[in-house]
Structure formats: C-alpha cells, structure tokens
Amino acid sequence: MDERFVIVGGDAAGMSAASKAKRDEPGLDVTVFERGEWVSYAACGMPYYVKGEIEDLEDLVSVTPETFREERDIDLRTGHEVVEVDPDAETVTVERDGERFEQSYDHLLIGTGARAIEPPFDGIDLEGVFTIHDMDAADAIEDDVSDDLERAAIVGGGYVGVEMAEALAGRGLEVSMFEMLPTILAPFGETAAGVVENHLREQGVSLHLETAVEGFTGDGRVEAVELEDEESVPADVVIVGVGVAPNVSLAEDAGIEIGETGAIATDEYGRTNDENVYAAGDCAEERHVVTGEPAHVPLGLTANRAGRAIGQTVAGSPTETGDIAGTAIVKAFELGASRTGIVDEDEAREAGFDPVSVTIDAASRANYYPGASELTVTLVADRESERVLGASLVGQEGVKRIDTVATALHAELTVSELENLDLAYAPPFSPVWDPILTAAKVLNGQLE
Incomplete structure (x- = not known):
C-alpha cells in the first residue's frame, strides 16, 4: 500500500x-x-x-x-x-x-x-499558579508542592478540581475550592454533587460555591486568591481547573x-x-x-x-467511531461518583424530552454482608417513550454500575427493559435487586 x-x-x-x-x-x-x-x-x-x-x-x-x-x-x-x-x-x-x-x-x-482554559485572572502568571493538562504541568506541580507550603486553592469544581483537592490534601495542605456554579460536578446532577460536597467538607476541604475568583496576588509567588467584594483567601499554591x-x-x-x-x-x-x-x-x-x-x-x-x-x-476497513454517552467516573477521597447520558432535567427538556426521574438509596451489597454501604442512584427517563435518558451514582463503592445504564442508553432500552435485565447477584457484590434494577423499578412505577 x-x-x-x-x-x-x-x-x-x-x-x-x-x-x-x-x-x-x-x-x-x-x-x-x-x-x-x-x-x-x-x-x-x-x-x-x-x-x-x-x-x-x-x-x-x-x-x-x-x-x-x-x-x-x-x-x-x-x-x-x-x-x-x-x-x-x-x-x-x-x-x-x-x-x-x-x-x-x-x-x-x-x-x-x-x-486547559486560562481565564484572564490578574496574577495568573505568578509562581505557584498552575493548570494541569499535560505531563510537564503535573511534574511541575509535584515538584512545587513541598513541606514549606500550607494552603492550596482549587479554582473550579469539575473532575480536575475534585481530584486535585484530594491530591493536595493527601500532601498535607489545607484545601479551599472555589466554584462559580451552585454545585460542584454539575454534569453529575444536584443529588450526586450534594453528597460529594458534604464528603469534601468532612475531609476538611473548604468549599466556596457561587463564588467568582477575581485573580491572585503575591510578591513573585502567589499568596492569596482575590474574590469579589475585596475578600481575600490565603494560598501558597493554586490549581486552575475551569475546563478545557x-x-x-x-x-x-x-x-x-x-x-x-x-x-x-x-x-x-x-x-x-x-x-x-x-x-x-x-x-x-x-x-x-x-x-x-x-x-x-x-x-x-x-x-x-x-x-x-x-x-x-x-487501512481499508471503514469503521464508525461510535456514539458517546458522556459516561464518566470520579474519585473524591472515600467516595466515587459516576454519570452517563442526560442527568439534568432542564437539559433533557432542551433536547426535546419530557423527563421524569427518581432518586433512591440502596445497599451496595446484601445488607447483612460486611462492608455494605449506601449507594445513591438517580435515574432519568422520557415520559412519552419511557426510554432511559441517563443516570448518576454516588457512594463508597459500586459506582462502576453506571456502565449498565450506559449500555442501556446505547441499546435505547426503556425503563421496563432495564428493570428486567438479568444482573448478577451474590451477597458480597450486590443485593438480590441490584440498585440499578431498584431505581428502574421505582421509576417504572411513576411511568405506569
């Protein structure tokens, strides 16, 4: 050839x-x-x-x-x-x-x-202010974080922000996170985001929601994050993670x-x-x-x-690249959160659907089996077609179950078809009714 x-x-x-x-x-x-x-x-x-x-x-x-x-x-x-x-x-x-x-x-x-998006913040060129989107940046941040630093600031509450909050807390720094929206992890929906927010606070992360950052100040190296109304929050290192x-x-x-x-x-x-x-x-x-x-x-x-x-x-064999569902998963200290499809009802309406959703809490394993923990599932469907539109999960374990819903999206399953899937059961791994099946059963009841 x-x-x-x-x-x-x-x-x-x-x-x-x-x-x-x-x-x-x-x-x-x-x-x-x-x-x-x-x-x-x-x-x-x-x-x-x-x-x-x-x-x-x-x-x-x-x-x-x-x-x-x-x-x-x-x-x-x-x-x-x-x-x-x-x-x-x-x-x-x-x-x-x-x-x-x-x-x-x-x-x-x-x-x-x-x-990585770099907003026109004052002081974004100060030493100690980073974005993280390539290997050189990761190496620079790892090299910069030392025992001499005490306070870290994260600008942006998306995937990068949450993961870097855990990373810097794990290096012994006090972490503050600043997010312009009412919640972090917006694509995961309010319920999952709220659970993660509470957990971050329990881990010592100071959350500043609906907070706009104006810039950074310092003499050569960053010393503070400047907010609206002339409020200032001390910071020895800053990670700007507002998207790409x-x-x-x-x-x-x-x-x-x-x-x-x-x-x-x-x-x-x-x-x-x-x-x-x-x-x-x-x-x-x-x-x-x-x-x-x-x-x-x-x-x-x-x-x-x-x-x-x-x-x-x-090479000569035409192959489609495949559709996407936006399936994603993120670790936040001891919690995991995952999502797929359309979770936000307003977004679903904008796409022409009539969304209906349920949120349920279920055990990640059989209740009597050691290690079981609460798993929160939000499931969204279209009222008219009863087609599954999306879901989010949050909990200490089991959030990889989102792949079941992602598969349902690609197969265009209805809620009833999702409810009737033959999923595996054994006490160390799941209740008899898997949390995904339970959510589908409850949602199907609202559609009938």
Whole structure:
C-alpha cells in the first residue's frame, strides 16, 4: 500500500490510529508529529502522581516512543509541531528547532487535543499558579508542592478540581475550592454533587460555591486568591481547573469545518468536510447517543476508540467511531461518583424530552454482608417513550454500575427493559435487586 498516513498529535487518538493502521496495513507509511516529548500517556493518572500514589511519572506512559518506532514501525517524531495544513496540496508544514519543512499525505488525522482554559485572572502568571493538562504541568506541580507550603486553592469544581483537592490534601495542605456554579460536578446532577460536597467538607476541604475568583496576588509567588467584594483567601499554591477548550486553530486555518460545539465537526467515521482529513480526540465532536446531536465530551475512551476506528478506516476497513454517552467516573477521597447520558432535567427538556426521574438509596451489597454501604442512584427517563435518558451514582463503592445504564442508553432500552435485565447477584457484590434494577423499578412505577 503505497500511501502515507500523517497524524498530528501523539496522544490517545493519534497513537491509537497509528498503531491500528499499521497493524492492519503494514505497507502503509505512518508518520506522527508530536510537538512535545510525551506520547501515549494516561492524563487521568496525573492527580495521583501529584498525590504520591504513582511513584514515577514514567509509569503513566502506556507505550514508549521507542516501542512505537522500533516494534511498530511508526515514524514518530517528537519535538515536531505542525503549524499549517494545506488540504489542496495535501501537505502539512512542520517546524522543528526553528526550521520548517513540508510533508505530503494521502490521509491526515488531526488529533491536536484540548488545552486547559486560562481565564484572564490578574496574577495568573505568578509562581505557584498552575493548570494541569499535560505531563510537564503535573511534574511541575509535584515538584512545587513541598513541606514549606500550607494552603492550596482549587479554582473550579469539575473532575480536575475534585481530584486535585484530594491530591493536595493527601500532601498535607489545607484545601479551599472555589466554584462559580451552585454545585460542584454539575454534569453529575444536584443529588450526586450534594453528597460529594458534604464528603469534601468532612475531609476538611473548604468549599466556596457561587463564588467568582477575581485573580491572585503575591510578591513573585502567589499568596492569596482575590474574590469579589475585596475578600481575600490565603494560598501558597493554586490549581486552575475551569475546563478545557479544543485546539482547533490548525484545522480552522485550513478551512476544516468547526462544529456548533466549538470542536471539529466530523461524520460517523471521524471524517471532516475534507474527505482525506479526519479528526479525533479532545479536539473533535462525536454524536451523542441520547440526542443524536453533535457533542464535545473530552474523555479518554472516546479518544482511543475514535482513533482506533480511524486507523482501521484508513487501512481499508471503514469503521464508525461510535456514539458517546458522556459516561464518566470520579474519585473524591472515600467516595466515587459516576454519570452517563442526560442527568439534568432542564437539559433533557432542551433536547426535546419530557423527563421524569427518581432518586433512591440502596445497599451496595446484601445488607447483612460486611462492608455494605449506601449507594445513591438517580435515574432519568422520557415520559412519552419511557426510554432511559441517563443516570448518576454516588457512594463508597459500586459506582462502576453506571456502565449498565450506559449500555442501556446505547441499546435505547426503556425503563421496563432495564428493570428486567438479568444482573448478577451474590451477597458480597450486590443485593438480590441490584440498585440499578431498584431505581428502574421505582421509576417504572411513576411511568405506569
């Protein structure tokens, strides 16, 4: 196969695509340009490296550059930044150490990922103020946190904020969290968020909800977080985790269509408006399984799965990248929280549904079996079609059960069909009626 597959970006989507394409079609020339030095790493593990539970940053690397080059025969070039794409000429312009060259392609994958949003806070450039979205940032934070520091501030109550609160508390710092919304973990729904909020407070985290941060002050190094009304909260280190934005400028400059979410628009095969250009990972849209509309939910499995499918397509076997449900799970000290689909009823109404929901508390195991704990389940459905729309779970164990609901979403199951699933039972693992089945049974009663 005398063709070249060029990939921009060497993390989840890019390296999954490269590996699958080369495996399926060994004669394909596969070249990956990565502007940094890290490739194929587990970004989700970075908070646990900062906490100290992961001893070596290298442990987060799934496959080394040497393995890609020597064992998989992939032309991986780190320290190479693609600065321009010319779809008409089918070339990319690459910069390395101030010098530029062009590389032609037959197929191109844009996997430029996303970047941490840096609001225009005063003092955001002070020493001790960080975002955490790549390995170098994680290493810098871990190196910065020392016995001399006492107080940490987290700006943003999403996944990163909650995980970093645990990480920095685990390093012995007093942690304050600032969130503009009424709750943290907004996509998980008010019930799950409320349980996590109470647990964070029990762990000593000071929560400041519905609180806008104005900036940071300090003499060279950050000393305080400045809030509205001239209120000031001392801080020796600050993590800004207010979300991410897709890196789309390279694609946009090349005339590649940007979707309504702000990410690169793609079809079911990950193809853009240019038939030879694909996009995947945190920079690209996918179709939401519940609404059928484009969505941008940057998660690890989404990137890996889409990249692998595109690699297979380029190698000659067209493969759909798959719909997404936004299934996610997060650890908050001794609690876990998970979610999938549409949990918020207002969001469901905006999508054209008539939502009805229930929240139940159930035991994670048989009540009489040691170690059983309370698991809170919120289940949402459409009243007219009775189709399951989404769910959230929160508890000390068992929140991975969210995968059952995610499967129900992809299968477009009704609440009754979910209730009648034959799920496993044994006292160490579940009550006779699994909490998911119990929630479906209660919700089905409201629909009848």
